[in-house]
Amino acid sequence: MELEINAKAPNFEAVIQTEEKISLSQYEGKWVVLFFYPKDNTSGCTTEACSFRDDFDKFKDINTVVLGISPDSVKSHNNFIQKHGLNYDLISDTEKEILQAYGVWKEKKMYGRTYMGVERTTVIIAPDGTIAEIYRKVKPAGHSDEVFKRIVELQNQ
Numbered sequence: 001m002e003l004e005i006n007a008k009a010p011n012f013e014a015v016i017q018t019e020e021k022i023s024l025s026q027y028e029g030k031w032v033v034l035f036f037y038p039k040d041n042t043s044g045c046t047t048e049a050c051s052f053r054d055d056f057d058k059f060k061d062i063n064t065v066v067l068g069i070s071p072d073s074v075k076s077h078n079n080f081i082q083k084h085g086l087n088y089d090l091i092s093d094t095e096k097e098i099l100q101a102y103g104v105w106k107e108k109k110m111y112g113r114t115y116m117g118v119e120r121t122t123v124i125i126a127p128d129g130t131i132a133e134i135y136r137k138v139k140p141a142g143h144s145d146e147v148f149k150r151i152v153e154l155q156n157q
Contacts, residue, residue: 010101017077031064032125040080048140
């Protein structure tokens with residue numbers, strides 16, 4: 001399924017690093033940044049996760065929740081959070097249901113090898129639950145600031 005701007009964001013229930021269940025619908029009324037990344041503790045993913053960590057207060061000030069999603073386990077997420085002092089929740093999608101619902105579980109190629117993996121993608125969800133912006137094949141450096149500026153733009157429209 002391909003996501004589209006202004007479409008209703010696929011709802012989900014998932015487990016975060018504390019083993020608590022959350023759902024997208026519980027954030028209605030807030031802006032939500034869902035950033036999908038391939039793997040905890042890899043260089044690009046760490047760069048991206050730490051930039052959202054560093055900008056966390058700015059997002060909070062504009063009524064925005066940041067959630068990271070990968071197919072890693074709760075245990076892996078806990079390690080990642082502790083190692084890098086992450087200050088937001090990470091969703092564990094080991095069954096890849098959310099990744100598939102958002103169309104980011106894709107065939108990838110590296111070093112001549114084909115495999116299934118996460119296409120680094122960020123989705124901004126508006127307070128009414130619709131998709132406001134989609135960033136595909138994200139470059140981790142500077143991405144958090146780009147997302148922050150876009151949400152401010154959207155809020156001022």
